[in-house]
Amino acid sequence: MTTAFRAVLACVLLAGFYVLVGVVVAAAVVIDVLLVVDFHGNWLRAAIALTLAAGVLVRVLVVVGRRAGGEEPGVPVTRGEEPALWQAVDDLARLVGTAPPDEIRLVPEVNAAVSEDTRFLGLRSTRRRMFVGLPLLQALTVDEMRAVLGHELGHYSGAHTRLGAPVYRGRVSLLATVRALGGHPLIRRVFTLYAGLYLRVSQAVSRRQELEADRFAVAIGGQRAMAGALHKIHGTATAWGLYTADYLSMTGAGGYRPATVFNGFHAMVSDPVRQAEIARLSEQPAETSPYDSHPSLAERLAAIELLPEPEHVPDPRPALTLLRDATAAVQAVERSMWRPEALELRPASWDELVAQGTYAVRNAEALHDLAEAGRRVVGANRPYLDAAFEAIARGRQAELEERLRELGWQASETMLAAVLGQALEAVLIQHGQARWTLSWSGPARLLFDDGEEVALAEYAAQVAASPSAVPGLREWLGEQGVRHDYVPDPQRVRHAPV
Structure with missing residues (x-):
């Protein structure tokens, strides 16, 4: 089954979800009308249950539909503020045959990602954003960072992001619906089965798209840079989880918040004992599921080894050199992490x-x-x-x-x-x-x-x-x-x- 066919099937299933909601609502209306015309006491309980379930479905769709996207995470950086980073992204966009993003944002996550605002179910693009995780800039070389950015731009080149927003909203709607139907076990069971099918198909599309984007990354940076980036991202994500659980979770204790976040993270990952722990945890085989949005690390590395190796001049400099003023960027991203109530705490x-x-x-x-x-x-x-x-x-x-x-x-x-x-x-x-x-x-x-x-x-x-x-x-x-x-x-x- 091709990726394109799976994507079309995911959209069909998304439409089917709304049809299923319409069937439940219509059935509730019909049975309520029949009770008014010709009352039967043994129908009353079913009518009440079906009407309440229909009300829940309508309310969930209204709430999810009205939910604003909210403010985008992280800190936007202009071409004037970060010329080297923008130049790298522009060059990579030309190599993968796509337009560069309209906006780059630095985020406090061990991740890089792209999004695309679209209209008419992905037929028209209105705004593209790229999100670059500051921990990645700390951990990767320029070579590896270029491979990661090439991977993300590959999603644009492959039109992977065009249907991303509607598919994501459908996923949110389905999960919210299943949660809201807790008091209606029979109808919840139907929607649970449907949600499972939808997630299996849509996440399978996501996994295939990740492998397709990896091809762009290897074509730009080579197998070694992309494989190294994947290994480092995996380890850095493990380290960030430890850091969040053991240290950042103390924010607010005693009325304090950390004066520096990323300096502390750097200190933790530089500790030899922690390095050994992170390496041990990273080597543990990851459990896989048909609901995963990304292939396993082993699967991606195996696929990368089969790709042709391009001619490439390595650039082993730290990826932070892509930023004009790394210290100012770190401070801005750290400030963006905190809610207003956390900013009122004493920095320490x-x-x-x-x-x-x-x-x-x-x-x-x-x-x-x-x-x-x-x-x-x-x-x-x-x-x-x-x-x-x-x-x-x-x-x-x-x-x-x-x-x-x-x-x-x-x-x-x-x-x-x-x-x-x-x-x-x-x-x-x-x-x-x-x-x-x-x-x-x-x-x-x-x-x-x-x-x-x-x-x-x-x-x-x-x-x-x-x-x-x-x-x-x-x-x-x-x-x-x-x-x-x-x-x-x-x-x-x-x-x-x-």
Whole structure:
């Protein structure tokens, strides 16, 4: 089955979706009219269910149809701002036999992409955009970047983007419809099966188009440049996922956001331990699905090896050299990443963000809640920490745990020990004895001033289980400068990440 035939079939299936919606709506109207003309009680339940389902379908189509495309991501760069990048794209467009995009935007993604606004179901193009991921410019050489850009321009040359918008909207409409029909299992089943067929066909078209665009990339940059780019993109995407999960996710913790995003990413991928982890994760075979929009890395590399190798003069310079002022571009793209509420947060270095953010997420609430639970158990007038120690000393751990559950902590055999350990860490931090320390190799580490790692889990478990251990705990805290009537600072309760 050719790519062109599959594309036509995807459009036919998209039209069929709207016909299917029309059938359900028409059936609801007919049965409602029949009930009015000749009422039958045993039809009433079916009529109500069908009418409600038809209402859901109409509402979904109206909402999806009205949904604006929104502001395009990233930062637009003009020819005057980035002449080298535009010149490269213009040259590549001529090589693949297509018009250059009307707009280039730098985006904070491990990706490059093109889009095309069209009218009359793709018969007329109105505006073309190219999106270039800043992490790719950090990771690739000029040679590899040219191959990637040639691949994207190949989508234009192959007219792959002409039907992209309607096919995408159809995909969104189908998935939204299936989600909205949760209360109508029979009709939802019909639309689920139809959506599966549509996605299989449309995504198969996408995979074939990716392989076709790879031919343009190899014709421009050669097998080595395109294969190297694919390997690096795969690894960089894996690294960006780790970076987002382990570091960027801390944005908002403690009321801070990172002052620099891409410098931190560069620092993480430069760490030898992380490099080994990224390499290991990248080598794991990826699961494939008929619903994938791209062929697997192995499939693309195998297809590239079969293509003829063009004459080519390599350019191993970093791809960032295509930007006139890489620092200014990085700052502009970083600013575009943040929502207005995130921009109101205090910018901080990664060292400060990790120190304050980890405290806010791990320690602040434990310290505050343990003191409050102790106050409730012993009847103190203030939530001071020693009240919790007194409750343990009196053998009232069960009551202390109950109060912690009231404050939102999840019940478990180790709950009291865990809360106590985190609270003791907080005390050391607030009294300047320890600090959470940034590590690009893994999780943050809590270190004393002399560099020794703080390890309180076993000690906290011992104290939680043994009232006789409380005097020793009080003595140790006294040596750290903690007064017996110490009350946690209420202003330092956790700010959740955003």
